[in-house]
Amino acid sequence: MKNQKNYKKQLTELIENYIKPLGVTDSRVISAFRKVPRHKFVPANYQKDAYLDIPLPIGEGQTISQPSLVGVMTQALELKGREKVLEVGTGSGFQAAILSHLAKKVYTIEIIGRLADKAAKTLKDLHCDNVHAEIGDGSQGLPEYAPYDAIIVTAASNQIPKPLVDQLKIGGKIIIPVGDSLYGQQLKVGKKVGNTIKFIDIEPVAFVPLRGKFGFDQNFSQSKFFSAT
Ligand code: SAM
Numbered sequence: 742m743k744n745q746k747n748y749k750k751q752l753t754e755l756i757e758n759y760i761k762p763l764g765v766t767d768s769r770v771i772s773a774f775r776k777v778p779r780h781k782f783v784p785a786n787y788q789k790d791a792y793l794d795i796p797l798p799i800g801e802g803q804t805i806s807q808p809s810l811v812g813v814m815t816q817a818l819e820l821k822g823r824e825k826v827l828e829v830g831t832g833s834g835f836q837a838a839i840l841s842h843l844a845k846k847v848y849t850i851e852i853i854g855r856l857a858d859k860a861a862k863t864l865k866d867l868h869c870d871n872v873h874a875e876i877g878d879g880s881q882g883l884p885e886y887a888p889y890d891a892i893i894v895t896a897a898s899n900q901i902p903k904p905l906v907d908q909l910k911i912g913g914k915i916i917i918p919v920g921d922s923l924y925g926q927q928l929k930v931g932k933k934v935g936n937t938i939k940f941i942d943i944e945p946v947a948f949v950p951l952r953g954k955f956g957f958d959q960n961f962s963q964s965k966f967f968s969a970t
Contacts, residue, residue, distance in 0.1 A: 748780060751792035755808055759794035765812035769822075773815070773842035779808065781863055782833035801853050803949055805833040806895060810946065814893060814916050817930045817943065820844050824890035827908065829879030829951070834860030834872075836895055841869040848872075848886050850879035852952055880953035882908040889913060897926045897948040901938065902955030909933045918948040921957075 756774055765771070780791035782805055787797045796804040806814075815836070820826070820843040828837050831851035837860070840847045847869075851857035854876045861874040875883065879894075880902045887908035894905070894917040901917060909915055913933050920926030928946045931938035950957045 748778060748792065752779075755792045755794060759809045760812045763809045763813060765809065765816050767816045769820070769843055770812060770816045770839075773839045774808070774812065776842055777835065777838045777867070779805075779835060781867065782835040782838070782860075799833045799856065800859075801856055803832055803853065803856060805835050806948075811836055811839060813943065814895075814928070815839055815843065817916050818891045818893065818914050820891065825886070825888075826891045826893065827879075827883055827886070827889040827905075828893045828895065829882075829905070830895035831857055831860045831874055832895060834864045834869075834874070836893065837872050837874070838864060838867060838869050840893070841872045844871075844891070846871050846873070848875070848883050848889070850875045850877050850883050852876070852878055878953035880904070880951055880955035884908060891915070892917075894918070894951065895948065896951035896956070897946075898951040898956050900955070901931075902951075904955060906933070906936075906938055909938070911935070916943075918946045923947050 780788040783791050783797050794807055794809050796807045799805050824844040825846045826840050826844045828849040831849040837847050837849040857876040864872050882904040888910040890910055890913050892905050892909055892915040897918040897920050899921040911933050916930045918926045918928050926946050928943040929940045930943055931940040
């Protein structure tokens with residue numbers, strides 16, 4: 742992936758053939774995709790596949806999400822550029838980089854230190870200067886910087902973590918995959934009305950589990966997520 746021209750062509754094909762056909766047509770979201778080189782967020786041996794519409798391993802048993810799904814989730818937040826956004830599950834940092842072009846400030850939190858450190862470096866190298874990355878349990882949110890205009894959770898939970906509800910502004914949007922197994926998840930988008938959130942279902946998805954105090958604890962059945970064929 743050393744050939745810059747080649748990567749731009751592959752990125753355009755990804756956008757035209759996979760991202761737009763899924764209904765991701767918001768010009769700001771498409772423009773953000775054009776600015777973020779996905780190959781910089783994956784290990785060297787997967788860079789040749791970075792512009793295929795597939796999730797890829799990023800180490801520590803985690804994945805960078807499928808680009809079209811990143812597009813669907815990002816578009817659902819309807820960001821205008823003035824927002825403060827929280828992402829739970831930094832992973833590679835790719836989603837945070839996309840958000841950095843669409844919101845005023847992005848806070849992202851990752852529970853696995855090695856991934857968090859690597860993502861922070863990639864985001865710095867790409868001058869995503871409005872992203873603040875932390876290591877920690879994002880199922881508890883990031884109360885220091887709350888409230889948020891939007892929250893995006895990129896790992897599946899069997900419940901909506903209460904701290905995230907509390908840390909979302911009234912009128913704010915949250916997007917989160919909900920389910921207790923790899924193939925039983927529903928991506929939901931919600932809007933905070935009063936002290937509750939009204940959700941609608943978007944589509945079935947398959948995310949890695951959200952760990953931590955308000956996610957799955959250490960004793961949950963990993964096999965439901967990892968033994969699926
Ligand atoms: N958004 C990422 C990207 O653009 O590469 C992909 C995220 S990956 C599907 C899910 C991530 O959530 C994993 O890196 C995992 O370690 C992280 N995670 C799981 N539970 C977490 C928690 N309680 N707090 C923060 N991160 C968590």
